[in-house]
Amino acid sequence: MGRITLDKVSKSFGAVEVIPPLDLTIEDGEFVVFVGPSGCGKSTLLRLIAGLEDVSGGQIRVDGQDATTVPPAKRGLAMVFQSYALYPHMSVRKNIAFPLRMAGLDAAEQERRVTEAAKVLNLSDYLDRRPGQLSGGQRQRVAIGRAIVREPAAFLFDEPLSNLDAALRVGMRLEISELHERLKTTMIYVTHDQVEAMTMADKIVVLHAGRIEQVGSPLELYRTPKNLFVAGFIGSPKMNFLTGPEADRHGAHTIGIRPEHIKVSNDESCIWRGTVGVSEHLGSDTFFHIHMEGQDTPLTVRAGGDVELYHGDAICMTPDEAHIHRFDANGLRTD
Amino acid sequence: MATQHSRSAARLMMAPAVVLLMGWMLVPLTMTLWFSFRRYLPLRGGDLGWTGFDNYVRFVSSSSFWPSIQATLIIVGGVLAITVCFGVLLALLLDQPMWGQGIVRILVIAPFFVMPTVSALVWKNMFMDPVNGLFAHLFKFFGATPISWLSEASLASIIMIVSWQWLPFATLILLTAIQSLDSEQLEAAEMDGAPAIKRFWFIILPHMSRAITVVILIQTIFLLSIFAEIFVTTQGSFGTRTLTYLIFQRVLESQNVGLGSAGGVYAIILANIVALFLMRIVGKNLDA
């Protein structure tokens, strides 16, 4: 079981309030991702849940039990750190067995659990190596191994993939998702990368300056972002925002449209016109940055890989009316 | 990338330093070896020619030889034990955030800047004097009979004085080691269920092992040759005559340069034996 409830939890460092009081419930077995820009308080929130920081106010409950003042080891949560935090002088086997040893399990049981975890994580051949002799991905797996042998109520991950190269990151993303499928244990995962959030989460919590901006499934956030911040943060490339007469025409202060919801063509019968600036050809897709009269920032538009338009070409754009997001002067969604 | 040219230029540039250092080391060493085979009594006839291994035999067969080796090893071992143990404790303490940290750290390091003769004199006259010393007053305050430290507990007193001088060095090196420990490792251990004492034993202490090795090796080099503390306090009496002090007495008090030089060669051998043992015991911490 691993149902975690935050009730008006807040955190200040000295006079600086990093996390204003917030409420959040994480259901048992859920994969929850905290996402937000750097410095928004994701790690702090995770460390509050882990017990590595004391809350300044509010209550944390694990499975209905008040855990606010319970020491970290007794909360039944396991954490995977960004730096992996492996013990460099211990072999992989000893690293993974460390929590079991601290719990006083007998040697046979330790060995059984370590072997099992090593099999799951493809570490069987490396058990006698030191962390220093492993690659980044393998170290990451050892850190995860150390977490799973404890059979915790929930896993906490703090940007576990940010030290890996792009290819490994995609691989480990899949592995962690598979692990969640198999264990069905609650996982809380912190990242600043919205792609990780979109691909892995059952539920995304978007944080901004310590506040929760929106909670929802990846597609909910993509389809109906509650405000400008979420709209701009979720989705890659970013949503385009237009103000002025175009927005007025839609009865909003600001309208947003994603790059994938704008069609480009050469013909004359269109609503928006512009000139092509930089174009990024990815093969499967092409992203055009289009300069429009009256807009400071260029619009990003996604087109197929075979659309041949070049710098300086005049271009014609047709937004998909059904996918236009409307926001009021306070940046809140109006419909 | 070093080219052929830049490498030979580098050698040329380094040559003066290397030659100077070699000379610095080789000249005294050769002279010691030379005198150790000669009968040389500066005040009683000067250089009286070769004597073969006579000096070596006489030095070892003297009744003060083995006690001096013992005293040397006890002092080195005692000071190492005290400085490493208390060094680790002090380093742990100084690593904690506290009020007035900067001042406290400077105070802790201060004894290292006091010259050995001065600190030995201060200890001898202000602390350990059986009549006027601070310890004597303290003992009397509690109704005990003051100990005359330097004669009744002579080795322990010297170990105490030397430890006081070297504790700052150990503390400083061990403190930097503790500070370089990634705090996430400690947090991970905490989450893994390790209480403070186990975190110290399984995480902090192994992390410091290399620094402890460095402290032990460097201190041993210096401690094998401590002299001023003994000269100022006991003059080698009451069982505090170390090998270094014995050599000093042979050369300057007995005016026998040949015998003293033979003792110097034994000191080199002793230092190497100690180094060999140390490298066996703690040297592996320096790898990797």
Ligand SMILES: Nc1ncnc2c1ncn2[C@@H]1O[C@H](COP(=O)(O)OP(=O)(O)O)[C@@H](O)[C@H]1O
């Ligand atoms: N121990 C601390 N003392 C003071 N301020 C801190 C401390 N830890 C974090 N902060 C501040 O809290 C804010 C949130 O930090 P953090 O949770 O690490 O952000 P994130 O993980 O989202 O990048 C930052 O502005 C940071 O400077």
Ligand SMILES: [Mg+2]
């Ligand atoms: Mg962080």
